[in-house]
Amino acid sequence: xxxxxxSAPAIELRGISKRFGTVQANRDICVTVPRxxxxxxxxxxxxxxxxxxxxxxxxxxxxxxxxxIGGRETHIPDSQAAIRAGIGMVFQHFKLVQNFTVLENxxxxxxxxxxxxxxxxxxxxxxxxxxxxxGLEVDPDALIxxxxxxxxxxxxxxxxxYRQAEILILDEPTGVLTPPEADHLFRILRGLRDQGKTxxxxxxxxxxxxxxxxxxxxxxxxxxxxxxxxxxxxxxDLAERMVGRxxxxxxxxxxxxxxxxxxxxxxLRMTEDGIERLKGINxxxxxxxxxxxxxxxxxxxxxxxxxxxxIARGTGSIRMKGRELDLTGRExxxxxxxxxxxxxxxxxxxLGVIMDFAAWENVAxxxxxxxxxxxxxxxxxxxxxADTNAKMERFDVRPPNPDLAIKHFSGGNQQxxxxxxxxxxxxxxxxIGQPTRGVDIGAIEFIHKQIVALRDRGAAVLLVSVELxxxxxxxxxVAVMFDGHIMGTRDAATTNERELGLMMAGVTETA
Amino acid sequence: MRPIPRWADLVLVPLVSxxxxxxxxxxxxxxxxxxxxxxxxTMVAGALGSxxxxxxxxxxATSFIFTGLAVTMAFHAGLFNIGGEGQAQLGGLGIALxxxxxxxxxxxxxxxxxxVAAAVFGAIWGAIPGWLQAKRGSHVxxxxxxxxxxxxALIVWILVDVLRPAGQAEPATARFAVGIxxxxxxxGLSSIFTQAVPVNISLFMALIACVxxxxxxxxxxxxxEIRAFxxxxxxxxxxxxxxxxxxxxxxxxxxxxxxxxxxxNVMGDSGRLLQNSSEGAGFIGIAVALMGRNHPFGVVxxxxxxxxxxxxxxxxGLWTSIPIDLRVVVQGLVILFTGALDHMVRQMLSVLFxxxxxx
Numbered sequence: 068x069x070x071x072x073x074s075a076p077a078i079e080l081r082g083i084s085k086r087f088g089t090v091q092a093n094r095d096i097c098v099t100v101p102r103x104x105x106x107x108x109x110x111x112x113x114x115x116x117x118x119x120x121x122x123x124x125x126x127x128x129x130x131x132x133x134x135x136i137g138g139r140e141t142h143i144p145d146s147q148a149a150i151r152a153g154i155g156m157v158f159q160h161f162k163l164v165q166n167f168t169v170l171e172n173x174x175x176x177x178x179x180x181x182x183x184x185x186x187x188x189x190x191x192x193x194x195x196x197x198x199x200x201x202g203l204e205v206d207p208d209a210l211i212x213x214x215x216x217x218x219x220x221x222x223x224x225x226x227x228x229y230r231q232a233e234i235l236i237l238d239e240p241t242g243v244l245t246p247p248e249a250d251h252l253f254r255i256l257r258g259l260r261d262q263g264k265t266x267x268x269x270x271x272x273x274x275x276x277x278x279x280x281x282x283x284x285x286x287x288x289x290x291x292x293x294x295x296x297x298x299x300x301x302x303x304d305l306a307e308r309m310v311g312r313x314x315x316x317x318x319x320x321x322x323x324x325x326x327x328x329x330x331x332x333x334x335l336r337m338t339e340d341g342i343e344r345l346k347g348i349n350x351x352x353x354x355x356x357x358x359x360x361x362x363x364x365x366x367x368x369x370x371x372x373x374x375x376x377x378i379a380r381g382t383g384s385i386r387m388k389g390r391e392l393d394l395t396g397r398e399x400x401x402x403x404x405x406x407x408x409x410x411x412x413x414x415x416x417x418l419g420v421i422m423d424f425a426a427w428e429n430v431a432x433x434x435x436x437x438x439x440x441x442x443x444x445x446x447x448x449x450x451x452x453a454d455t456n457a458k459m460e461r462f463d464v465r466p467p468n469p470d471l472a473i474k475h476f477s478g479g480n481q482q483x484x485x486x487x488x489x490x491x492x493x494x495x496x497x498x499i500g501q502p503t504r505g506v507d508i509g510a511i512e513f514i515h516k517q518i519v520a521l522r523d524r525g526a527a528v529l530l531v532s533v534e535l536x537x538x539x540x541x542x543x544x545v546a547v548m549f550d551g552h553i554m555g556t557r558d559a560a561t562t563n564e565r566e567l568g569l570m571m572a573g574v575t576e577t578a
Numbered sequence: 579m580r581p582i583p584r585w586a587d588l589v590l591v592p593l594v595s596x597x598x599x600x601x602x603x604x605x606x607x608x609x610x611x612x613x614x615x616x617x618x619x620t621m622v623a624g625a626l627g628s629x630x631x632x633x634x635x636x637x638x639a640t641s642f643i644f645t646g647l648a649v650t651m652a653f654h655a656g657l658f659n660i661g662g663e664g665q666a667q668l669g670g671l672g673i674a675l676x677x678x679x680x681x682x683x684x685x686x687x688x689x690x691x692x693x694v695a696a697a698v699f700g701a702i703w704g705a706i707p708g709w710l711q712a713k714r715g716s717h718v719x720x721x722x723x724x725x726x727x728x729x730x731a732l733i734v735w736i737l738v739d740v741l742r743p744a745g746q747a748e749p750a751t752a753r754f755a756v757g758i759x760x761x762x763x764x765x766g767l768s769s770i771f772t773q774a775v776p777v778n779i780s781l782f783m784a785l786i787a788c789v790x791x792x793x794x795x796x797x798x799x800x801x802x803e804i805r806a807f808x809x810x811x812x813x814x815x816x817x818x819x820x821x822x823x824x825x826x827x828x829x830x831x832x833x834x835x836x837x838x839x840x841x842x843n844v845m846g847d848s849g850r851l852l853q854n855s856s857e858g859a860g861f862i863g864i865a866v867a868l869m870g871r872n873h874p875f876g877v878v879x880x881x882x883x884x885x886x887x888x889x890x891x892x893x894x895g896l897w898t899s900i901p902i903d904l905r906v907v908v909q910g911l912v913i914l915f916t917g918a919l920d921h922m923v924r925q926m927l928s929v930l931f932x933x934x935x936x937x
Contacts (some may be wrong), residue, residue: 338756399819399820400817401817401818402818404818410816419816420813423809424805431802432813432817433816434801444798446802448797
């Protein structure tokens with residue numbers, strides 16, 4: 068499977084170490100990436116993958132060790148130097164100007180001379196060549212804001228290629244993509260490899276590593292555990308190396324024992340910007356069961372969660388514990404929480420937390436009027452800090468520092484803080500969207516366990532996920548949404564991927 | 579960009595900005611053929627060299643603390659309140675109505691009532707633009723500027739046609755029956771302020787307001803909601819923080835703080851309501867808040883600095899052949915460097931710090 072290996076490896080890292088205060092982020096990392104291969108770097112959040120790539124891209128300077136690019140020792144003091152050394156980086160969160168065209172974004176920062184038009188016409192020619200060579204079709208004149216996430220990612224790749232990158236680093240590239248978009252990305256990456264480029268893929272998704280890489284390096288707690296040829300390993304082996312113990316890749320749960328009906332949704336409709344997003348949803352949830360909502364993103368799942376969470380308005384009827392919920396916007400998220408509905412939002416960083424706030428301030432988010440966090444008219448910040456410390460210990464949040472701003476935590480640890488906040492109150496109904504998006508394997512296992520434990524304590528769980536695997540393994544019943552409708556509900560134990568897949572595509576209309 | 583140490587962020591950045599402003603001011607003074615050292619000596623002596631100078635410096639600083647706090651309060655809700663000027667003048671109107679039409683047995687009760695009136699009038703003048711943004715989507719930056727003009731016109735009309743005593747040519751109200759003690763009248767402080775000075779006990783109110791704003795923003799659920807809303811409106815909605823309510827409360831509090839400034843100049847100093855009573859303090863509050871990094875305690879420090887510039891600048895106009903307009907130039911430079919070019923200074927320091935670490 069490995070591509071042609073020329074004399075010198077594309078990248079060789081020798082003894083890279085980096086320390087932040089008391090944290091050893093990277094310890095004596097040695098890795099060799101042969102030219103013309105796709106090299107996976109896998110590890111849990113906080114394992115040091117991002118630090119290592121930041122050193123390679125000039126964001127950080129290593130305390131020790133040396134970097135060899137194409138066999139020559141190279142100093143990379145900043146990202147400009149990295150680009151000169153032929154390294155291109157595609158970040159998880161794109162760095163594109165939304166109201167510029169594709170072409171303008173590609174030229175931005177790499178203009179030749181003061182006249183923009185010459186740069187643009189040159190870029191247009193190169194862009195056409197690149198698109199043809201690598202299957203990176205994208206309209207050069209489209210505005211970024213009009214492009215899908217998958218296309219925006221292609222623009223990021225094109226940006227790197229336009230700057231003559233020979234080595235392309237992608238940080239969690241599929242976190243934001245739908246399965247077909249991810250497949251397309253993989254085709255592009257294989258094309259790049261076959262043209263002699265070197266690709267480094269940072270991910271924590273074992274399936275991607277198995278599907279596309281030639282070699283894989285596993286990191287754990289700042290150290291390089293080892294590098295193996297992908298063909299000689301298995302997902303279970305990699306997971307064990309990553310976490311340092313055996314990991315259950317599927318959810319271990321007893322059969323559900325559903326109790327009384329707790330949530331009844333009747334003919335729920337919602338129109339936004341003139342488009343009908345929900346077209347008469349009927350759904351019933353009972354205590355002690357996990358209802359999975361499967362579906363391709365954008366078929367109304369987000370809107371359903373938003374209405375239930377008190378963020379958006381709708382028409383129709385929702386009865387929670389026999390009481391009619393207000394859908395006109397008179398009741399807000401705090402009213403919903405008071406009625407026993409907890410909500411882990413799909414878009415964690417945008418909705419679920421205030422990124423600039425410290426962890427302890429985010430633990431109160433949505434519950435800041437709670438009597439436990441009050442002392443008279445004032446907030447009891449000491450009590451809140453203590454509660455945060457306890458939650459961090461119970462949920463194994465790393466680093467366990469309540470005063471650190473939430474933006475400095477990894478995605479998995481951010482999610483643990485939100486899950487701790489929403490679940491520890493033992494709600495009657497938990498709304499949970501994309502519970503493990505951008506979350507590492509160890510934390511996925513942990514969060515899944517928490518969801519099942521909540522169910523077993525008698526709560527109803529409404530789970531929305533675009534990962535069909537997750538919906539199928541975690542849910543007791545699965546409802547499939549398509550185009551604002553519920554296409555049907557299936558027993559998770561007896562259905563299969565094919566049946567659900569067809570329903571997700573809107574093919575079989577059965578109730 | 580690499581982060582710089584916290585002490586450098588809080589102390590060094592403003593100091594370097596000030597130094598750059600001073601260098602530019604020196605060049606300007608040299609360019610008009612004057613002696614910069616003479617200007618500096620006059621400023622320092624005039625603003626800090628005597629109890630009289632201190633009295634004026636602190637008097638101006640009192641107004642700037644209130645207007646700086648007003649900008650700070652709105653800033654934390656993600657709102658840019660440029661209407662401090664109009665809100666302060668409306669606060670002055672509230673004070674005038676209260677003191678002209680209600681007889682008070684003692685100045686302390688009058689102060690209490692006048693403060694409430696100033697806060698309420700200022701709050702209303704701030705809350706209307708807040709409502710217009712929250713409900714109608716009109717940006718507060720635009721509406722608060724327009725409300726400054728409306729306030730100005732309203733006050734002129736009231737002073738000329740409604741509250742002007744018969745036979746008085748000047749557009750102003752009658753003198754109030756009560757005032758508040760200047761610091762030179764306060765027992766214990768009279769030994770410091772040996773001559774009559776305009777700084778009055780509203781200075782203490784400003785300092786109390788500063789602590790109150792800090793406690794509100796960082797120690798109460800309401801302040802938590804305001805700050806969360808200011809950081810992210812979608813997230814605030816998720817948490818059940820109501821946008822309309824939060825915007826209106828923040829703008830009302832901001833307007834109330836700006837309105838209370840008029841206790842200092844209308845009730846404390848002039849003893850009657852004059853045209854343009856706030857004299858630009860509402861705008862200087864923006865610079866004060868910027869330089870104070872939108873923290874109440876930072877606002878006090880930068881208000882003192884601007885009080886010094888204001889008083890010292892007036893002295894330059896009085897005692898040297900340098901025109902008083904230089905005061906505006908110096909203020910402009912301070913605003914330019916501490917506010918607009920703050921990022922530039924930060925970047926320079928960041929480069930210096932990272933170099934030093936590598937070396």
